[in-house]
Ligand SMILES: O=P(O)(O)OC[C@H]1O[C@](O)(COP(=O)(O)O)[C@@H](O)[C@@H]1O
């Protein structure tokens with residue numbers, strides 16, 4: 001019997017995340033509940049970070065933390081708070097044996113060697129927007145470990161490749177807070193109802209339009225983009241496309257997935273391999289993209305087919321409506 005997809009479960013908009021997870025799990029005869037519990041732990045961490053983000057202006061979580069991360073970026077206080085909160089929620093949940101984070105150089109061991117999953121995460125995406133009340137997010141990617149349960153996880157658990165993700169998604173802290181994820185059977189979105197303290201199914205079976213007229217790129221780097229990218233930008237202007245760039249990958253990706261559009265972060269002189277990180281930014285969003293009918297490319301192939309080689313490796317990233325991604329990659 002083939003596993004039903006979430007969509008066959010006739011789950012109406014309005015059900016809670018918990019009920020959605022429970023019903024989805026019942027569609028997978030061999031499911032043992034750990035992945036379901038892990039998704040609940042991620043949702044819990046999202047609620048905690050939502051609270052921190054919402055009161056960011058009131059309490060002392062704005063501004064620089066005074067430290068820098070493995071990327072050489074100045075960490076914002078909320079980067080550090082979100083990192084701590086996410087790690088704690090995954091540790092306490094018990095399903096995750098190890099984590100990699102944008103904010104930490106090495107693998108973080110949770111002490112749950114019996115955990116069957118590892119998580120790669122960008123605890124706070126869009127750090128440059130934290131202090132100015134612009135949408136930011138969290139991005140996560142889940143793998144089932146390949147090392148024996150009961151032993152410490154190793155690099156191999158994180159180097160499985162994008163197509164081995166068993167789940168991926170993001171939380172968008174915007175005008176509303178939304179959790180969007182996929183476990184390989186389509187993409188669903190849940191809006192956080194603060195009064196209930198629950199994530200509620202609000203966007204079922206999200207499909208990205210095949211084409212669009214929005215492009216999202218930092219135009220300020222125009223001179224350092226390769227000629228094919230410059231040509232694509234000129235054509236986009238000629239065509240009267242709208243330029244929309246929030247500067248938070250999650251927010252730009254989310255908008256384009258619903259309205260049709262493309263987000264581009266090509267190589268630049270400063271970042272010859274692109275800026276975005278493969279394991280906890282590009283792989284998870286590429287899974288969401290492909291599951292919604294969109295495309296994600298590094299300019300030469302699908303992002304999900306890139307061979308991973310390092311925890312914090314970077315890649316060029318072109319993601320969004322399939323025809324728009326085809327258009328730019330055909331020029332590269
Ligand atoms: O300022 P730039 O170079 O345009 O980069 C913006 C991009 O960098 C990011 O901020 C990188 O993510 P982090 O904020 O998690 O480091 C993306 O969210 C965003 O799309």
Ligand SMILES: [Mg+2]
Pocket residue numbers: 122124125126249281
């Ligand atoms: Mg990021």
Ligand SMILES: [Mg+2]
Pocket residue numbers: 079102122123124125126127
């Ligand atoms: Mg980040």
